[in-house]
Amino acid sequence: MSHPHEPAPTGPVDLVAKDAPGSVWAPQYLWVTIGAVALIFLAAMQALAVTTVMPIVAADLDGAALYAVAFAGTLATSVIGMVAVGAWCDRSGPAWPLSSAVLLFLAGLVIAGVAPTMEVLVSGRLIMGLGTGGMTVALYVVVARIYPSELHGRVFAAFSAAWVVPSLIGPFLAGAVTEYLHWRWVFLGVAGLTLVAYVLVAARLWTTPMDSAHPSTDRILPRMLCAFAVAVGALGLSLAGELGEWAWAGVAASIVVIVLAIRPLLPARTLRSGRGLPSVILMRGLIAGSLFGAEIYVPYLLIDHYDFSPTWAGLGLTAAALTWATAADVQGRFGDRLGNTRITVIGTTLLFAATAFAAATALWQLPAWVLISTWALAGAGMGLMYPRLTVLTLAYSTPQNQGFNSSALSISDAVGAASAIATMGLVFTALTVTDAGFPIVFAIAGVLALLALVPGLRMGHAHEAAR
Incomplete structure (x- = not known):
């Protein structure tokens, strides 16, 4: 691992690309950019679409008992995919790992699309999780090996x-496909498009030398065992609510398992917010927990307290999605000029302000437009911080550990979100007999946003624009 305050060595492709045009849409990057963005788009589309169609799927396959597992299992197996692909990339480059992850994603989609029973569909979702987790990590390594460092911000x-776009049209499109065709095409249609997207990346993937001159020799088996334990803990967190009065015991046990098993999967000193890369990884988990834990209660509040229809209740999330994209573009263009400290302060302030306004809206029954308009601040804050953390992760990495560090970032993301969602869900359920549920969950999200300042101000600078 490179020293936190030294420029990380570049890979062989970075050296070739020093004089490349300053655009991710330049001819030598065009098809990789289109294919990689398309793969991310399709993974997002599938994740959002399945939320819409799963109630219909469960009813059609008589699988209500496995409804939660269909979601929680995918998250759990994604952790295993992240670790396996990250280690593989460090040993042999990203071509084979990405191809294998895409194949697993395709296999999972096809199995789910043709599933005769809910048990078979859940097995497809588990395989899909392996693919989506691995695909994300492999694409991060592809970015590190193909694009020069000054373009990383724009790629992310x-x-x-x-x-x-999936957050805007995914649920509607999935509903229309289900209504006019069949829910199976929500899975099978994405499978066909994924194959096309992979073909766009494949030509450059297999013709560009992306292997490291000094591949990692770290042992993979211990990390895989830890990944399996983290997956079990994440699954336990997601299902803790089913334990009734023992729910909090289930959460505590799951968190203990996760904390013990996750340490070898993260850079040293991550849980203690060590300076440099460890703080980058920790901050990602905290802001993911803050936003993703809270955002599921935004439409819930609009429906429960303001009698919004499900369609109109998504307005708050739509506004946040748009501001996220806008802020991400600003970060991609001016992130180096803004600097990591300023991005941290602005981003966490916007995220905290959004959660504070949401808590105030719920507590004092403020007009619905206050919640809808101010939740957009959360998207803006995340748009500044999220891609910047990925850029920093690659800047702190060497060709020998790009896969490990990318998987650590994704694991922190997934576990932070899962832990926050599970904890907030139990708190909300415990307070359903009072009016305090919504204000408290938004307050928890606000605390996580403030806590993110601690690692955010310890990230340092990896000379990410100067490599």
Whole structure:
């Protein structure tokens, strides 16, 4: 691992690309950019679409008992995919790992699309999780090996934008496909498009030398065992609510398992917010927990307290998606000029302000437009911080550990979100007999946003624009 305050060595492709045009849409990057963004777009589309169709799927396959597992299992297996692909990339480059992850994603989609029972569909979702987790990590390494460092911010801004369109049209499109065709085409249609997207990346993927001159020799088996334990803990967190009066015990046990097992999967001193890369990884988990834990209660509040229809209740999330994309583009263009400290302060302030306004709206029954308009601040804050943390992760990495560090970032993201969602869900359920549920969950999200300042101000600078 490179020293936190020294420029990380570049890979062989970075050296070739020093004089490349300053655009991710330049001819030598065009098809990789299109294909990679398309893969991110399709993974996002599938994740958002399945939320819409899963109630219909469960009813059609008589699988209500496995409804939660269909979601939680995908998150759990994604952690295993992240670790496996990260280690593989460090040993042999990203070509084979990305191809294998895409194949697993495709296999999971096809199995889910043709599933005769809910048990088979859940097995497809588990395989899909392996693919999506691995695909994200492999694409990060592809970015590190193909694009020069000064373009990393713009690539990740494009990745952020690839999540916006699915958030706007994904649920509607999935509903229309289900209504006019069949829910199976929500899975099978994405499978066909994923194959096309991979073909766009494949030509450059297999013709560009992306292997490291000094591949990692770290042992993979211990990390895989830890990944499996983290996956079990994440699954336990997601299902703790089913334990009734023992729910909090389930959460505590799951968190203990995760904390013990996750340490070897993260850079040293991450849980203690060590300076440099460890703080980058920790901050990602905290802001993911803040936003993703709170945002599921935004439409819930609009429906429960303001009698919004499900369609109109999504307005707050739509506004946040748009501001996220806009802020990500700003970060991609001017992130180096703004600097990491300023991005941290602005981003966490915007995220905290959004959660504070949401808590105030719920507590004092403020007009609905206050919640809808101010939740956009959360998207703006995340748009500044999220892609910047990915840029920093690659800047702190060497070709020998780009896969490990990328998987650590994704694991922190997934576990932070899962832990916050599970904890907030139990708090909210415990307070359903009072009016305090919504204000408290938004307050928890605000605390996480403030806590993110601690690692955010310890990230340092990896000379990410000067490599």
